Amino acid sequence: VVQVMTYLVENETAALLVPANLVPRVHPHYREVVGFLAVQMADEARHVEVFTRRIGLRGRSPGTSSRGGQASLATLVTERDPDVASFLLSVMGETSFLELLRFLQQHGPDPVTRAICRLAATDEVRHVAFAVGRLRRRGDPALLDRLASAVRAREAALRHTSGLDPNVFDALIVLASPTFDPPGVSVGFERVVELVGRMDRARRAMLVRLGYAPEQAAALSALHTRNFM
Template identity: 25%
Template structure:
């Protein structure tokens, strides 16, 4: 729905007269006489530059954000002097503990400091795609699946960022950094598949249905829990596995650089849940129920043949039965390790020990048998 300013400024004679007067040297200086604190931000560490932590000063800082934002719904900069008739942007997420995490400022700064460019930071020229066509086909298929995952991981924060109050600007900036991270993964995985000479592989029905379920979470805390903590834990392990089975520096870098990006999302997911439940402990039951309903998506994504079989082949190195057995053993260990890390993150987030409640450990035990 379109919004229209209360006036057509081309037809605002008073504004045009004011502009003309200012350009004649008659300044109003109303902006100079505002009663806002005169504070100066300085870099604590010149090597890092001026960070948001350095700007955490008085009413301008994120420590000053209240639990409930009740009177600031425009795009006015936090701490600035408000005036009449500022437009209401219709924010629907105005409670700090619904979105905040104590580490979000540092994670945003890290996202900028550790940015990388797939076009030039992956040594594409070192790939020898003709040496092992089967391996290249497996890598292309794994990257096809990971591109599907990254596209949805990019869209999840985009669904929520406009609904979140502008007062939480550091958090909103981090969500934008997440989108950039995932756009980078889309690029890297797509280019790796095409660099193989095998082309893109096959889309996964189970993965895409699972991803859509996570994408359509009903609340922001559920979306963050499902995408950052649940999905993020296993995607982090997926990239780690690709790095572990890599034969080239290019593939190792693709895995490790993508890992560092996803690790930020997982770290935010844990800290966000811890902050959320610390301020709203009554939500623990609903979020545990959400995980009960949503953990099956892990099997649809990480357990899809479109990812699992390529990973077995990459770990095996060939289709010889003994090699395939070793590849399958690697994948079982990989899944068990990823699950353990996920359960540890749940506990660290304040969601308790899910080993008895979750169906994932029973699945892992069955696979290991």
């Protein structure tokens, strides 16, 4: 649990910084957008706090962080194009993250872990819906090509990184294993593989909603970072 919560804290911190970077660039006339981004920042700050508290619930220290994961998140935080930043974070990243939170809600070993993941997922649904709705209404005929190019550029930049911290992958397997003998761990592994598949299907569905053809959506989803966010 501690290792997974450490991963969640790291990713939620990046998800806080992205809207924080966007707010100063929104014209004050669009106060509803500024207001929503402020709420999104508050949501992410609350997630960081709650997941941090779960780490220390029994006096434990945070788990590990990987260079590959940090490199993946850095591409979100340093992105200067507001449309691309929103797309990569919410449409690609938080859509995947939602499936992870639902997975943890199902397989969390205690009521606290399951409850905080359920509540965080409720917030993330709003973030994804806002990003998808805003991008669909942009009215820019070149937008889809620009977003697709951003996905390909990010994949190229991260191609030689390690991706998801193996300690996080192993921790997910442990959480999903009904027992800790070889057959039980095998079940846990298969459940994590199924999780990755659900993430892919969820991303593809969101991409189709944005206007991509199903084959384009499948190709772009396959290029998404192995770090999930």
